[in-house]
Amino acid sequence: MNATHRKPTQYESLLAGIVAGGVEGAVTYPAEFVKTRAQFTANKGQAVGVIPIFRETLRERGIKGLYSGAGALIVGNSLKAGVRFLTYDSVKTVFADSNGKMTPGRTMLAGLAAGVVEAIVAVTPSETVKTKMIQDATSARLYHNMVDGTIGICRAEGFKGIYRGLWPTIMKQGANSAVRFSSYAFIQSQLVHLTRPPSGKLSSAMTFGAGAGAGLITVYATMPLDNIKTRMQATGAELRYNNSADCFLKIVRQEGVLRLWGGTTPRLARLMFSGGIIFAVYERLINVMTVF
Template sequence: MSEKKKDPILYSLAAGLIAGGIEATITYPTEFVKTQLQLQDGSNTGKKFKGPIDCAISTVRHQGPFALYRGLSALVIGTAAKAGVRFLTYDHLKSLLQDKDGKVSGPKSMLAGLGAGMVEATFVVTPTETIKTKLIHDTTREKPQYKGLIHGIRTIVTTEGLGGIYRGLFPVMMRQGANQAVRFSTYSTLKQEFQKYSPSSPDQPLPWAVTFGIGSIAGIVTVYSTMPLDVIKTKMQGLRAKELYKNSFHCGWKVLTDEGVLAFWKGATPRLGRLLVSGGIIFTIYEQVMSGFRKLDKLKIKS
């Protein structure tokens, strides 16, 4: 068996950046709605929403359709960067853990995903998601304070210091680690199973429809298994987090005692809507971009 050629490290980074940026732009309204629902609790004096549809309709009615994209620039930049870092780290760790035939077992794929999630959380996700959450939360005020991404960052750093954009690092690391451990292990396992029955070479990408399908399944599994961590993360990054919570564990306890256990799955529907689609989009685009890079390499060799 010929040894499978290893892709250049920049290919994973570039493909991840492209896939992440496109996915974030397409699915952002669901992220906006999810964040608004998670920020609601008994102590808030802002707007109240009955559910995801009411949130979306009310926001459009009172603030216009573009309000659903408040904080988009922060998330697009962050999602593109985190996807690049995620795939880069995952592919590197996977290459270290694969066997002589280039295959990675489910537990090793989960370990590589966990590592990728931790790295992206530390360097990219925490600051960008904190900014995005504060920009969205700001829309619930009678008079929003942030005029946009740059003004928001400047105001947050001025009033809270650099720690203001690194709020909730621990729950973000836990959520991202769990997210990618579950997502990559599910996707990798399903992909290997489909490739067993694929008429094409194992080195060839699966049809985009198959990639989209298994990516979506990975998104569903990820949502319901990691939702409590996402709720805690969002609350720890809200505008009143310093007043309400001592730390992530205290936040989790407050959610449980004040709102009940089901509150840990608040916003699951819009998040499911996003990850169901985003899982398909991001893996499909990533695989197609990587396939394009490989074809270019073959053309260079022939020429």
């Protein structure tokens, strides 16, 4: 007999999201490190290749070097995913019809709301610390860990220093979540229609595939926002750019429009895996916690 499931409580959505985010962050961080380095490093307007950055980091600092700034991202990723799923599931209960169904438009709006909330609560501070620590790893080594980095940034720039790049982060995370949740819901529904699983739920492998597909779509749709966000959070950004629009225009004028997609390859690798991991872990945990 197939098990039946109730709707997850807010506590369960938060807990499952925190665990899923932590697992995803720890597994995929090296790709995030290489992506961020690729966004910083330019040679005549072109990013240095992913493989050279990867090899250089391994040669000079070993595996540990690929995890520079990892603490900030893993902690932030856990909080981010918890807030994201809590917000999404909460908004979904308001938007869903009497049968619990969501239209594509409402799914996108719920994802947008989740992205905005996670950007304010978790993503901006953790991404700022992570970005500065990755940049610092190639220069003066001012910061040694997440706590040291956070304290150092606050001393140098004030509390607002860890919230630098808030608006581009809100735009990026809002777009990320809107695209990711809506594309995941579409792919998931198509897979359920094609495979018709007896329980009505996809296997972990199929859920991973749906999440990976959603990650691929998300990368190409939102990469320019990710590049602007990274530049705005870099050390000295306040001296180079007046605001996000100024940053966008300077990248296009000085480096070409394709530079907005700089770092796509490592981000693609990370978000495809992260999308697969986070949805698979989240769905499995929710299934365990909500079974009758």
